[in-house]
Amino acid sequence: MNFVSILMGSKSDYNTVKKAEDVLKKFGVNYELIISSAHRTPQRTKEYVLDAEKRGAKVFICAAGMAAHLAGAVSAMSVKPVIGLPLKGGAVDGLDALLATVQMPKGMPVATVALDGAINAAYLAMQLLALNDKELATKLEEDRVMQIKKVEEDSSEIEVRL
Amino acid sequence: MNFVSILMGSKSDYNTVKKAEDVLKKFGVNYELIISSAHRTPQRTKEYVLDAEKRGAKVFICAAGMAAHLAGAVSAMSVKPVIGLPLKGGAVDGLDALLATVQMPKGMPVATVALDGAINAAYLAMQLLALNDKELATKLEEDRVMQIKKVEEDSSEIEVRL
Amino acid sequence: MNFVSILMGSKSDYNTVKKAEDVLKKFGVNYELIISSAHRTPQRTKEYVLDAEKRGAKVFICAAGMAAHLAGAVSAMSVKPVIGLPLKGGAVDGLDALLATVQMPKGMPVATVALDGAINAAYLAMQLLALNDKELATKLEEDRVMQIKKVEEDSSEIEVRL
Amino acid sequence: MNFVSILMGSKSDYNTVKKAEDVLKKFGVNYELIISSAHRTPQRTKEYVLDAEKRGAKVFICAAGMAAHLAGAVSAMSVKPVIGLPLKGGAVDGLDALLATVQMPKGMPVATVALDGAINAAYLAMQLLALNDKELATKLEEDRVMQIKKVEEDSSEIEVRL
Amino acid sequence: MNFVSILMGSKSDYNTVKKAEDVLKKFGVNYELIISSAHRTPQRTKEYVLDAEKRGAKVFICAAGMAAHLAGAVSAMSVKPVIGLPLKGGAVDGLDALLATVQMPKGMPVATVALDGAINAAYLAMQLLALNDKELATKLEEDRVMQIKKVEEDSSEIEVRL
């Protein structure tokens, strides 16, 4: 069974990460979610990642703040795509987590999304799964139509036309 | 035929983008490469993206500098994964391109790699293709072994051991 | 009929954008205001811009946050002047929106105002219209006199003179 | 006679500003160009601006680096549109000039373009003149077609298609 | 009569500027305080500065936020020392005001203090006056002794000694 695997560095990250979970649930995509830290539990992280990969994890979402190493650490353990979700809360309004996630060395990419961009982390994960899942691809395209309708409805409440 | 589609915003980006091309060639991965700008040729970009998607493009790599909109524009055209490659050369040592690429709104993710990180853009694209291509997955795993050997060889030239 | 056309990327931008609307109302300047996103509704944006231009839009104000592409996207659709209004809320205290708005490539300018500078977006739009509208030009000059009076009144409440 | 008025803060700015001059020449747009500093020659600046406005200046381009006050100072002297062209060379890779140009207070807008964005300063100035000059508007539209051709030609030299 | 002249760009700056006023009062130093803007009331600013200088102003404190030009503008009007007090509230947590105040061109210095550093603006002004006022110099030296006592008292409330 294919699934998305979500890791976060500490429990306090869950408030933001939950938004990714909600998106995956809404689209009926299988996922796992655990707390595991690149620094405090590297062994746990490694064991989980290798096991999850065997059991069908196709993509990892790794959420962390400050010197956010979790995504990079998982990227070093697997050739599956790793999505980095940098979280605010450290220095320079989140720039620490963003740079620590995105500025990876050659050969070890992390697919980084916006600061606190949990929703987009989930969307990106689904886009990867959809490469091989037509039903999910169709849902993503339908979702875009819904997004358009949402913009039109929002606009109708305030728009001014001559 | 599955392939990686590379777009860059202007000809001057090619010096950096070429490194992505070289990686894909080395791994024997099919790719296309064109210049098309989000701002100067939006119609050309749209036509190319939709056509490429029909012909088998599974992932887009979009390279741009300054107010780097190309990746975001392509993300808006397709539910295929889009890799954003921000390029230096504008303001604040490249921070403009990085932020303009990664800080995407909800529902429209861009998988952003490091500033001038053309090599990682190629690796990330291959990781996505490898989700459904065991041969490529194996090559990526073998490459990691080669990377380890490279580190060991580099180290042997300078290392000091007691 | 000449008018100012205001676009914003999402409904949450309206709190700030409303200040531009209020200024235009106060000066009796015709305007339109809609929500349309560069990423979620590019087609809607394009259709609106081309139509508005035909109907008399002389200048566009485009408000967006984060990887703020709306102004750049509209600039690519029209040779009418486009005013970019970057909004806070993303990373680095708004620097993402500012850089994504102002750092446009050659040939596609965006006239960028301050972060959350909705009032100045309206003033700049009126200055453009006033190039061909003497009555409005006079109003703008009178407004400057009022601004001077306001400073003098404010000062009189706290000033200390020897 | 309508014209664009270009001011720069010091002679060393001319290397960059010249690119704006070249664009205006190419499009056959009337312009003036002088050196005048907000700090070293405020009186000269004021006299020039008021005189130029009387003689037909429709828009001012003000180029300055570091604590770039020239555009703001001119904005305070006239209700004509003022384009701010921030120049690199000070601190934080030009961020000083960008912020000092764009972050204007309420009622005194500066239409800011990219760091060292002299070409776009000229384009933006022409867009303003073109609001009331159909011939120039047509030239700007034709220029966009040329830009598209340029992208296509550039691409043809390096593009790879399957 | 020698005095310190304080200018601020808008009424909203007074909350911070008041701290400078309080320090000057506490030390019995003559001062004036007005609101005058570099952009909205340049003429008022100029008239006030020239008049104040004639009446005995020995140093100007200029408080402003965002594209903080007030200190630079006053520096251009007088060879008396000008203290720049940058205020938070704009972009990048105040970096806009700091850079716009401190990055002055050659020949036109602004003596810049910390962001929102109203108290130090007052201290610096007094240090300048004290160059020619032994009584004030003595007060400043006594104040340093008081500062030492304050640190010692504060420490005694929490310190832990083995």
Added chain:
Amino acid sequence: MNFVSILMGSKSDYNTVKKAEDVLKKFGVNYELIISSAHRTPQRTKEYVLDAEKRGAKVFICAAGMAAHLAGAVSAMSVKPVIGLPLKGGAVDGLDALLATVQMPKGMPVATVALDGAINAAYLAMQLLALNDKELATKLEEDRVMQIKKVEEDSSEIEVRL
């Protein structure tokens, strides 16, 4: 008797510094804690540091915000290791204190920890003491096991496994 010596620049720093104190107490490590400023009480700082060193201080923790000079000043007084703890509250979301602490000149190192990273300042101090204290080293290793358990417990409350 070996001990950790904690200095902070002002009383307002104590809210953050207290977290370092709590960690040292929990591990039963001797410490001293005083307020002393690099700028307001340089003599007090010097006398304390030299005295503390004689009495057994093995490492100094120096907490300060803004232009945080305390750690650097103590580093200049002693060849004992100095841990710099930069505090938020100044400009650019704490970047001022971080850079003023870490960017020390050759020969005068400061071991800098994260912004507001009082807990890690204490841990780092204990790691230094543990170089020569096996009991403390064992406690630090046991603490790591506890940290792992804490992550596992936190995870068990929210984790989702397929």
Added chain:
Amino acid sequence: MNFVSILMGSKSDYNTVKKAEDVLKKFGVNYELIISSAHRTPQRTKEYVLDAEKRGAKVFICAAGMAAHLAGAVSAMSVKPVIGLPLKGGAVDGLDALLATVQMPKGMPVATVALDGAINAAYLAMQLLALNDKELATKLEEDRVMQIKKVEEDSSEIEVRL
């Protein structure tokens, strides 16, 4: 005899500091110039500052890069005005030195000039001396006239007038 005292943190700073020296020479202002570091030679710095103050130093110019503490250290030693001259060469294009110089705590001001702004450091020092030296004040006013002439001459070489 009144004089300006210039300190710099290391010999490599002299290339920039020399420009301040040249200005003072040109205006015939007495000065001293030494190398002394806040970190490497705090005792030397203190002895020099106290001695110089007794011998007639009216203002100190302190040049330093990176975690630039020299100006702050001297400010703590004397109630004479201290001009901070931050130098590039460390991190973030000089932002480290700027913030470490300007962000001083309450009661200990540093009059900060632009990054590498040696010329303005000299001008500011002369403005302070000129408070009590009419001849120097006159020279400074004459210099402003020369600056105006220089701008006019520079302009005449490139200006375009209709």
Added chain:
Amino acid sequence: MNFVSILMGSKSDYNTVKKAEDVLKKFGVNYELIISSAHRTPQRTKEYVLDAEKRGAKVFICAAGMAAHLAGAVSAMSVKPVIGLPLKGGAVDGLDALLATVQMPKGMPVATVALDGAINAAYLAMQLLALNDKELATKLEEDRVMQIKKVEEDSSEIEVRL
């Protein structure tokens, strides 16, 4: 045998790291030096660190650029002190490496030195060893005397005294 263990992420870091090596050699301190990457060779890094610790490594110096994870990764493997040496070359003039090194989570400190601060990394390492090595402590104190002499000599070449 006690020694300092130096790790660097890639061979290109050696130009900077060599300066640390030179300092340790000059002081006659035992050291090891290898290349090992947190991302490319995590297993090699772990094996080396655990082995080195057994053989007498008392402190680790970890040099890396960009998303510099090496110091953090080693900190997670050992309770020995870890010195982080961030290197320039990535984004925002090295801010990426600095933040990725210093902003570590609770319980896992990294003692961070200046960007490219290899010399200080060596000094800090020696300060730690000197806690238990009187001879080395004496050398460090003598070195400070030499530094003072160096400043005095440098000064004598350029100083100006009245």
